[in-house]
Amino acid sequence: MADKCQTCGLGTIMAGGSDPIILHEVRFLLNDLLTASQTCFVCGMLYEGVSLLPNFEDVQEIEVNKSEGALAPLEVTIRQIGQNVGITYEFYIPSNVPVTKSPWPILSIGYDLRSSTEERLGLTRSWLETCINTHQNCPPAVQKLPKRVIALDPHSSKIKLKETANGDGRYAALSYCWGRTGNITTTKGNIASMLAGIALIVLPQTIKEAVQVTKHLGIDNLWVDSLCIIQDSQEDWIQQAALMCDIYTNQCGLR
Known part of the structure; x- marks a missing residue:
């Protein structure tokens, strides 16, 4: 073991630990x-x-x-x-x-930020899998699902709103600014059609990209407030707003 330097004190610290402290x-x-x-x-x-x-x-x-x-x-x-x-x-x-x-064992690997989207998503998925498999202090990846999620088909572009009955599973949650106009939302009048299927083309670009990233991460469910809460139902809003902290805390991917 190397002696610690009196100036930097880094002689015995190496890259490759586990806890982010x-x-x-x-x-x-x-x-x-x-x-x-x-x-x-x-x-x-x-x-x-x-x-x-x-x-x-x-x-x-x-x-x-x-x-x-x-x-x-x-x-x-x-x-x-x-x-x-x-x-x-x-x-x-x-x-x-x-x-x-490496001649510098104290340094960790730097990743090229100019790499392709596929490479970045692959790297991100590997980080997520490492966290799920090795970080004992992190919450379990499988949690109680929110009341509704967007169900993603990994083999097609089909998506739909799903009532979960608060079963267990993995999901990502998106927090974003809606913008002022042109937003599709779930309402009392369209919830039946949203449960049947949602065309990607009608979604804002932010949600489209969230769908793609979530699928690349190997996660089958996505929670988006504008789609998973019935926007013209005061009862649903009160119920879901009270659970918002848990929804974001228990999610497994985006934020």
């Missing part, structure tokens, strides 16, 4: 980092990275935060002379470098 937070001056970089491998990496930042010569204080978790970045905040507010940068390993071969 702050493991380490430390502040030091740039001159201290320069001195420590002669003997500490991590300080050397930090100094090399900071030296590439704009206005490097004006940097006075550096703050480093390292959270546990395979996806948690090494956050480096720099404050220039005369500034109270700093700028935070995230240090990662390039996504094409295997963690086992």
Whole structure:
């Protein structure tokens, strides 16, 4: 086990833990980092990275935060002379470098934000599955379903409103701004047709995209307030509004 550096204190912390908590937070001056970089491998990496930042010569204080978790970045905040507010940068390993071969074990993998939608959704689904399978402190993925959900068919574009009888299942919940006009909603007059099926073409773009993302995440149910609450029923609104906190807390995907 490596000895902890007196400046950064990061000698024994590695990437790849599980709990999203702050493991380490430390502040030091740039001159201290320069001195420590002669003997500490991590300080050397930090100094090399900071030296590439704009206005490097004006940097006075550096703050480093390292959270546990395979996806948690090494956050480096720099404050220039005369500034109270700093700028935070995230240090990662390039996504094409295997963690086992990285010369910087304290750094986690950085993912290319320019990748395709399919790649991003695949990555997001893997995060969700990791959370469901390994995060013991997170709520179970299967929860009591809301009174109504939008049922999604993973093999077609067909969707419909479904009465759940508060059975168990997984669902995602969408929180969004409706906009002022042109919104389809569930009412007393159209609920029978909504239960029979909803044409995607009539939905706002936000809900269309929520449907697609939810399906890509492998979740079969979506809760949207405008569709899952009978909008012209005061009784239904009062009942569902009282459950809103639970609905968003127990959902398994969007928000």
